[in-house]
Amino acid sequence: MSTRTEIFKGTTHTLNVFVKRRSNGEPVDLTGATAAVASFCGDNGSPVEKTLGSGVTVESAEGGKVSVTLDVADTDLLKADERLDWEIKITTPSWTKRFRFPESLDVIGPYSC
Numbered sequence: 001m002s003t004r005t006e007i008f009k010g011t012t013h014t015l016n017v018f019v020k021r022r023s024n025g026e027p028v029d030l031t032g033a034t035a036a037v038a039s040f041c042g043d044n045g046s047p048v049e050k051t052l053g054s055g056v057t058v059e060s061a062e063g064g065k066v067s068v069t070l071d072v073a074d075t076d077l078l079k080a081d082e083r084l085d086w087e088i089k090i091t092t093p094s095w096t097k098r099f100r101f102p103e104s105l106d107v108i109g110p111y112s113c
Helices: 072-077
Strands: 005-008 013-018 035-041 047-052 055-060 065-070 083-091 096-108
Touching: 005 013, 035 055, 035 065, 047 065, 047 072, 065 083
Parallel strands: 005 096, 047 055
Antiparallel strands: 013 065, 035 047, 035 083, 055 065, 083 096
């Protein structure tokens, strides 16, 4: 579903992804999406979440394109120096589904000597 992306702690980063059907790789039609929650693993074991209208934007409903913006405070909370899975749960009037992006984030911590 996705390629690996590097994110540096303490920076703002926008992820642009295409939500696709596993069966045939076609984009999922997100027309009428009423809710979306993107979840990431935080350093302390608690999730870092962004929601539709607050970090999550449907860029192209028919094309299945979604962007998720993590601000400085969000990236500071992510687990560093390992590959992270993340997911987005999307709700439309007719369905609710979770889309996973396994090991798609490399979160780079601050440099230290």
